[in-house]
Amino acid sequence: MHGRTKHPGLARRLLGAAAATVIALAAAAPAALATTGFQESFSGDYAFSHEDCGWTVDVEGSFSGEFFVRVGKGDLESAFFGHQTLAWTEVHVRRDTGVTIVISSHTVFQETKATHIEDNVFRFDSVTAGAQLIVRDGSGTLLLMDRGSVHDSLIFDTLGDATPGGIFIEEVDFRLAGKYPSAVTDYCSLFNG
Numbered sequence: 001m002h003g004r005t006k007h008p009g010l011a012r013r014l015l016g017a018a019a020a021t022v023i024a025l026a027a028a029a030p031a032a033l034a035t036t037g038f039q040e041s042f043s044g045d046y047a048f049s050h051e052d053c054g055w056t057v058d059v060e061g062s063f064s065g066e067f068f069v070r071v072g073k074g075d076l077e078s079a080f081f082g083h084q085t086l087a088w089t090e091v092h093v094r095r096d097t098g099v100t101i102v103i104s105s106h107t108v109f110q111e112t113k114a115t116h117i118e119d120n121v122f123r124f125d126s127v128t129a130g131a132q133l134i135v136r137d138g139s140g141t142l143l144l145m146d147r148g149s150v151h152d153s154l155i156f157d158t159l160g161d162a163t164p165g166g167i168f169i170e171e172v173d174f175r176l177a178g179k180y181p182s183a184v185t186d187y188c189s190l191f192n193g
Contacts, residue, residue: 039068049095053188056095063088069164079114079122080164092191099191100138106131120160123172125153133182135190144185148178 043064050057067084089104107130115123133146153173158166 039066041066053094053191057191058093058095059090061088061090079116079124079158081111081114081124082164084109094191097191101143101190102136102138102140104131104134104136106134117155120158120166121155121169122158123153123155125151125173127151132178132180135182137190143190144181146178146180146182148176148180151175151177 041064043062045060045062047058047060049059063086065084065086067082069080069082085108087104087106089102092101092103093099107128109126109128111124111126113125115125117123127149129149131145131147132150133144135143135145137143151173152171152175154171155169156166157169
């Protein structure tokens with residue numbers, strides 16, 4: 001389990017609490033290279049408030065998903081791959097005016113390849129695809145949608161043991177494919193209609 005999700009602009013601001021709650025990102029390898037190690041479903045609710053815009057915004061959210069981890073074979077036996085589906089929804093309410101926006105996401109994350117570099121060090125290539133970020137107003141009108149795929153390559157030392165995880169060394173590639181209007185949208189402006 002080596003992955004992490006990245007989101008540009010608006011998305012980085014919006015995903016703070018959700019990302020902290022669901023950082024259990026993993027990834028999947030082709031079936032011929034791995035066997036299933038474990039599988040788990042997860043879900044939860046959370047709430048927080050912030051004043052990032054100069055006024056108080058109350059947020060209530062929920063998330064659910066499933067991930068499974070696969071254990072590599074042969075030269076990849078200390079590499080763990082996974083696959084995660086994740087859906088979350090947050091309702092953001094500006095406390096002083098009652099203006100509401102609803103933010104959600106539905107994605108699939110997977111590490112598609114591991115390349116052995118030396119000893120227990122591997123490069124893991126991952127992709128996250130789907131509706132990365134959907135923003136609607138309180139009446140359900142679509143304000144913006146990020147959709148496409150995020151491609152990331154990270155180098156990890158797996159420590160050569162039988163436990164998922166390891167030591168992050170560096171990110172060597174990061175690319176977006178698709179449309180990401182949140183990258184040029186100010187979160188606070190969404191409460192002004």
